[in-house]
Amino acid sequence: MRRILVxxxxxENRYLxxxxxxxxxxxxxxxxxxxxxLEIARKKPPDMxxxxxxxxx
Numbered sequence: 001m002r003r004i005l006v007x008x009x010x011x012e013n014r015y016l017x018x019x020x021x022x023x024x025x026x027x028x029x030x031x032x033x034x035x036x037x038l039e040i041a042r043k044k045p046p047d048m049x050x051x052x053x054x055x056x057x
Contacts, residue, residue, distance in 0.1 A: 003027045005046040007037040009055045017050060033057035 004026050006017045014030040021028045029046065031037035035057050041049065 001025065001027045002048070003029065003044070003046040005029050005031065005037060005040060005049045007031045007034065007049065007051040007055070009033060009052060013052065 004021055006014050006021070006028060007030070008014045008017070009032055011032070014032070018028045018030055029040055031040055033055055034051075037049070037051065040046075
């Protein structure tokens, strides 16, 4: 199954994208900032990353 990493500092945006993508049978992981996203991506690289371009970290 394809894995997507969703990165956004707003919890609501992460939740909406996660539910939408899971409806299309994607496995979705989420991160609240760039540092967390890099840690997740290093451990298990996703097939795609969807990210907010304006985040605190």
